[in-house]
Amino acid sequence: MDYSRVINQRIANVPPSGIRKFFDIVRQMPEAISLGVGEPDFITPWQIRDAAIQSIEDGQTQYTSNWGLESLREKIAAYLRMRYRVSYSPKDEVLVTVGASEGIDISLRALIDPGDEVLIPEPSYVSYAPCVTFSGGVAVPVKTNAQEEFAITPEALRAAITDKTKALILPYPNNPTGGVMNKEQLREIADLLMDTDIVVISDEIYSELVYSGHEHTSFAALPGMRERTVTINGFSKAFAMTGWRVGYLCAPRELLAPMFKIHQYTMLCASIQGQIAADRALGRAFETGFEDVRMMVRSYDRRRRLMVEKLNAMGLTCFEPRGAFYVFPSIESTGLTSEEFCTRLLKEKQVACVPGTAFGESGEGHIRCSYATSLENLAEALKRIEEFVRSLNG
């Protein structure tokens, strides 16, 4: 059978994830220290795990409503109102999804007609552009850079908008750069979009992980923006719940309805155990004033400062990230490309980082290092990176 004739050409033409290509090498090196992992190094707090165990023992093994458990949706709505001052009705404006990833997928599928353009800041998370392509749309990168704190500027955005622009993905706090956009910067974007029909898909999965006094602003909270915004978030990063696959999608009911339709026909619902655990996560956070989250944030923040200081000291100029758990230093001073740098660092010093180019062309000259790993690992990895950089100069 000639598989190339049966497989959808649009899918076939999407290259495999740039991160993955590189990390197939890592798997064969047990001694390597990985700064490539994009998930918390904390385990889901026990009380949350226990709620799921209890639910299995109680025989809660059925489908939930397509929307998700009512008590969970109510908590999500309360959380967004309290934390970010955005108001959604838990009845039909909050949809529990299988991770934030499903939210990205179904919001794009519900919006895109063939040939529609979707603007994506670059560098950004590897999945946005492929998801746009899968939906028949055209991904249009909007380049950002360290000088402008990896924020999108109104000028760059204006230049990228055409009459085919359907949506803008707003992924802040940003993976891989750690860039955030403050309220003023977001307002400028809002002003520009005010008289258009462009929808904003605001992926706020790292919203809890912000540092240096930055306060996360939810795009839908800006005056006039709620009607055009799809807010995506989830439990993976804030509650160390990556493997549970629970996220949520919030939007005005008219905008959420077609997304719900896809979810209803394809996914039915997120796993009930994941939803029960998520419900406990938010319940516990309300009771304890988000103490677990704060503890994690303090810990990430300390490692972040350590990384930035040490990378700068060894000549890898480092933009100070103010969100997520990545640093995105420039490696231009070494004269190597991102891919050369990462390949040689891995082979010569057994430290794995992700080449900036995995996140789009404009990531060239950078590497992504995750600091979601133990202090001990970080110290050792930084020592080896320094030795490597010194060996290049010597």
Next chain:
Amino acid sequence: MFSTLDMHILEILCEDARVSPREIAVMTGSDENQVNTALEGLRRAGVLVGYQALINWERTEKEFVQAVIEVNVQPQREKGFDAIAQRIMQHDEVKSLYLMSGAYDLMVLCEAATLKELASFVHSRLSVLEGVTGTSTHFMLKTYKYGGVLFESGHADRRQAVMP
């Protein structure tokens, strides 16, 4: 007063007591002098009382026995349990000592080179102390977790090297 910096310092040292004041300064966005002053304050206040390594002795050649001893005592007027506790804690075999609520009064964590030595400590030195009305000794067989660290099978990073 207990400051934010104090709290950061304690959290950092709980995770790894080898982190230097210079590194703590970087991690908390303060300067090294401030950190040293805070460390000194914590030591003086009796908050920071020592820096020990967590050792899984079961992986070494060292032979010794550990026991938890539940001790019932007759509290003394005015001094309560403190006087008897003071006397128990003097013994080298006693590694930790706690005043408990519940069925017994003091919990003594003991160590000795051999079973015989530990038994001798309980029979001839602990149980005969004035005020001790009864003991119950439980030998420890295996350490699964200590000081918040898993000793067995807890080291593997279960995360995928890369996603997606």
